[in-house]
Amino acid sequence: xxxxxxxxxxxxxxxxxxxxxxxxxxxxxxxxxxxxxxxxxxxxxxxxxxxxxxxxxxxxxxxxxxxxxxxxxxxxxxxxxxxxxxxxxxxxxxxxxxxxxxxxxxxxxxxxxxxxxxxxxxxxxxxxxxxxxxxxxxxxxxxxxxxxxxxxxxxxxxxxxxxxxxxxxxxxxxxxxxxxxxxxxxxxxxxxxxxxxxxxxxxxxxxxxxxxxxxxxxxxxxxxxxxxxxxxxxxxxxxxxxxxxxxxxxxxxxxxxxxxxxxxxxxxxxxxxxxxxxxxxxxxxxxxxxxxxxxxxxxxxx
Amino acid sequence: xxxxxxxxxxxxxxxxxxxxxxxxxxxxxxxxxxxxxxxxxxxxxxxxxxxxxxxxxxxxxxxxxxxxxxxxxxxxxxxxxxxxxxxxxxxxxxxxxxxxxxxxxxxxxxxxxxxxxxxxxxxxxxxxxxxxxxxxxxxxxxxxxxxxxxxxxxxxxxxxxxxxxxxxxxxxxxxxxxxxxxxxxxxxxxxxxxxxxxxxxxxxxxxxxxxxxxxxxxxxxxxxxxxxxxxxxxxxxxxxxxxxxxxxxxxxxxxxxxxxxxxxxxxxxxxxxxxxxxxxxxxxxxxxxxxxxxxxxxxxxxxxxxxxxxxxx
Numbered sequence: 001x002x003x004x005x006x007x008x009x010x011x012x013x014x015x016x017x018x019x020x021x022x023x024x025x026x027x028x029x030x031x032x033x034x035x036x037x038x039x040x041x042x043x044x045x046x047x048x049x050x051x052x053x054x055x056x057x058x059x060x061x062x063x064x065x066x067x068x069x070x071x072x073x074x075x076x077x078x079x080x081x082x083x084x085x086x087x088x089x090x091x092x093x094x095x096x097x098x099x100x101x102x103x104x105x106x107x108x109x110x111x112x113x114x115x116x117x118x119x120x121x122x123x124x125x126x127x128x129x130x131x132x133x134x135x136x137x138x139x140x141x142x143x144x145x146x147x148x149x150x151x152x153x154x155x156x157x158x159x160x161x162x163x164x165x166x167x168x169x170x171x172x173x174x175x176x177x178x179x180x181x182x183x184x185x186x187x188x189x190x191x192x193x194x195x196x197x198x199x200x201x202x203x204x205x206x207x208x209x210x211x212x213x214x215x216x217x218x219x220x221x222x223x224x225x226x227x228x229x230x231x232x233x234x235x236x237x238x239x240x241x242x243x244x245x246x247x248x249x250x251x252x253x254x255x256x257x258x259x260x261x262x263x264x265x266x267x268x269x270x271x272x273x274x275x276x277x278x279x280x281x282x283x284x285x286x287x288x289x290x291x292x293x294x295x296x297x298x299x300x301x302x
Numbered sequence: 303x304x305x306x307x308x309x310x311x312x313x314x315x316x317x318x319x320x321x322x323x324x325x326x327x328x329x330x331x332x333x334x335x336x337x338x339x340x341x342x343x344x345x346x347x348x349x350x351x352x353x354x355x356x357x358x359x360x361x362x363x364x365x366x367x368x369x370x371x372x373x374x375x376x377x378x379x380x381x382x383x384x385x386x387x388x389x390x391x392x393x394x395x396x397x398x399x400x401x402x403x404x405x406x407x408x409x410x411x412x413x414x415x416x417x418x419x420x421x422x423x424x425x426x427x428x429x430x431x432x433x434x435x436x437x438x439x440x441x442x443x444x445x446x447x448x449x450x451x452x453x454x455x456x457x458x459x460x461x462x463x464x465x466x467x468x469x470x471x472x473x474x475x476x477x478x479x480x481x482x483x484x485x486x487x488x489x490x491x492x493x494x495x496x497x498x499x500x501x502x503x504x505x506x507x508x509x510x511x512x513x514x515x516x517x518x519x520x521x522x523x524x525x526x527x528x529x530x531x532x533x534x535x536x537x538x539x540x541x542x543x544x545x546x547x548x549x550x551x552x553x554x555x556x557x558x559x560x561x562x563x564x565x566x567x568x569x570x571x572x573x574x575x576x577x578x579x580x581x582x583x584x585x586x587x588x589x590x591x592x593x594x595x596x597x598x599x600x601x602x603x604x605x606x607x608x609x610x611x612x613x614x615x
Contacts, residue, residue, distance in 0.1 A: 016502055016503075016504050019504050020419070020503070020504060022411065023411050023414055023415045023419065024415055024419065026407075026408050026409075026411035026412040026414075026415060027411070027412050027414075027415025027416060027419065027420065027429060028415075028429060029408055029412055029474070030412060030429055030432040030433045030436050030474065030475070030478065031428065031429055031432040033432075033436055033471050033474065034432045034435050034436055034439075036447070036451065037436075037439060037443065037444070037447040037471075040446075040447050040450035040451040040455065041443060041446045041447050041450060043450060043455075044446070044449075044450040044454075096346070097346050097349065097350050098350070100342065100343050100346035100347065101343070101346055101347040101350050101351075103343050104340075104343035104344055104346065104347045105347065108340050108343055108344065117347065117351070119603055120351055120355075121351070122599065122603065123596055123599055123600070123603075124351070124354055126525075126528050126529075126532075126595055126596065126599040127358075127532075127592060127595065127596075128531070128532025128533065128534070128566060128591060128592070128595055129441075129532070129533075129534065129535075130532070130534040130566045130567075130569050130570050130591070131532070131569070131588055131591060131592050131595075133570070133573075134569060134573050134584070134588045135357055135361070137573055137574070138573075138584075139357055139360065165350075165354060168350050172350075196332050196333070196335065196336040197336055197339070197340070198335050198336045198338075198339035198340070199332070199335075199336075201339070219438075222438050225440070226438065226439070226440025226441065226442075226443075227440070227441075228440060228441050228442040228534075228535040229441075229534045229535055229566075229570065233570070233573065233574060253440055253442045253535075256442045256445075256446065257442055257445075257535055257538065260445075260446075260449075260538075260539055261538070261539065265454075273446075274446055274450070277442070277443045277446040280440050280442070280443055281439060281440075281443050284435075284438045284439060284440055284443075285435055285438075287438070288431075288434055288435050288438040289431070289435075291434075292431055292434060
């Protein structure tokens with residue numbers, strides 16, 4: 001009996017370095033995957049990036065005619081404008097409501113209601129983007145046509161509303177975390193001076209938590225820029241420089257989703273879609289990096 | 303004694319009338335501002351939540367007529383215009399399970415590394431940054447990655463395997479984040495006590511840290527399931543197809559290298575690519591997908607609430 005235990009003991013001792021090695025490997029897996037994503041996406045697009053693509057035209061021309069027979073154009077300015085206009089519209093709606101809801105949940109409501117609201121918000125965050133797209137396509141489309149008397153409801157406005165609904169839960173939960181991170185002694189000190197709740201929020205909490213709230217908004221932006229299915233289904237899918245919320249637009253993400261299936265593998269069109277992927281990756285990387293710096297800034301101050 | 307104290311507290315002569323608070327103009331204004339602010343924030347919260355709840359209810363009402371066992375167990379027929387959702391439902395279950403088998407061990411071990419092994423250093427910061435970034439990469443970029451790396455480079459072709467691996471990488475941050483939180487909640491004293499008995503790092507993790515955080519880890523795994531089930535973009539080009547007939551009722555109908563149908567993809571196709579689909583069919587598919595995801599999430603929340611109620615430290 002004892003020898004068996006001993007054998008297992010020895011075995012365990014030999015195994016330990018192996019197990020630690022595996023754990024370390026898994027630990028750095030996130031880095032491997034991030035580089036892997038960049039590498040493989042860039043690898044597919046490389047052939048056209050170094051051979052034939054006019055970068056200046058790519059970034060500054062609004063003409064996107066990848067399938068034209070005589071006059072192929074690969075300009076993504078209209079798509080970039082589409083992405084940023086929809087994102088901006090979504091943020092105009094989502095930021096005040098999201099931060100307002102975060103303040104209400106964090107400061108105004110009792111523990112029971114708070115718990116309930118947080119669960120509802122968490123469930124809302126879980127709704128898949130294709131279901132959001134479906135809601136935009138059916139419910140929101142009909143509503144917009146009815147309310148604004150426009151012929152088509154699949155527009156920048158529709159996409160913006162759907163995206164705002166999608167990013168609100170993130171903004172609320174991160175914003176609430178930021179407000180929670182403000183030490184209670186700040187609130188107590190202000191209240192001891194006779195300040196009301198609103199005065200505490202306006203004069204003490206908002207200035208103290210502003211970095212955290214900024215991070216919440218940035219994460220919302222990141223989600224909105226990267227969202228694919230919902231905008232693909234709701235924005236109407238016309239390559240346009242947007243002029244008004246009632247224009248149909250197309251975003252970077254939707255273009256990849258819509259055209260990758262049709263582009264012949266290895267063609268310029270196929271490769272340029274991967275270059276758009278690299279562009280998207282870079283945009284979200286920068287947004288996330290800035291968010292991380294903002295959050296790190298909070299931690300160092302605290 | 304205690305009753306004496308109470309009665310003296312409530313006795314009227316303690317609060318003399320002249321000491322009572324009288325409202326001034328300024329305090330009234332302050333109170334008004336307070337009420338306005340509270341009202342505005344409450345309305346804002348309500349405006350965010352109420353329409354959504356209404357929409358979800360509306361979807362369920364619209365889908366009600368078609369939701370029967372038959373709907374779940376028959377294949378789509380007549381060019382997707384009739385029949386049920388058996389093939390997409392089974393496909394979704396396949397990719398969820400396989401992606402879970404890949405991402406759960408990697409994610410949990412990655413979190414173990416970050417929480418138990420790594421010291422605070424620039425390298426750890428880079429790993430954390432990479433995790434955040436992995437979570438922020440747009441789903442369509444994950445699709446491009448899956449296409450380039452798994453479908454073409456690894457020669458898996460468009461298949462269940464390629465799509466599952468793409469989903470696994472995409473959902474990895476969910477598991478890492480929640481496992482890290484669960485591990486972090488285990489008090490340091492537990493580990494120290496174990497080390498003092500001569501246990502090695504790994505023995506401590508296996509014997510003390512993981513058993514004490516298993517339920518928190520499980521919550522993360524459940525959230526991964528919900529995320530994987532709902533995603534569309536990453537599987538669009540890595541294996542999910544418009545239509546694939548499989549035998550009804552056969553749960554082993556898909557092979558690892560087969561193309562497959564998935565619920566999320568099916569909903570996208572029904573609502574945008576096929577003209578003349580009966581409304582109930584679309585709503586039915588949407589509600590099954592939504593219902594499954596919400597149920598899985600509710601399970602995670604219930605687990606968390608239960609855990610918090612019986613936490614021992």
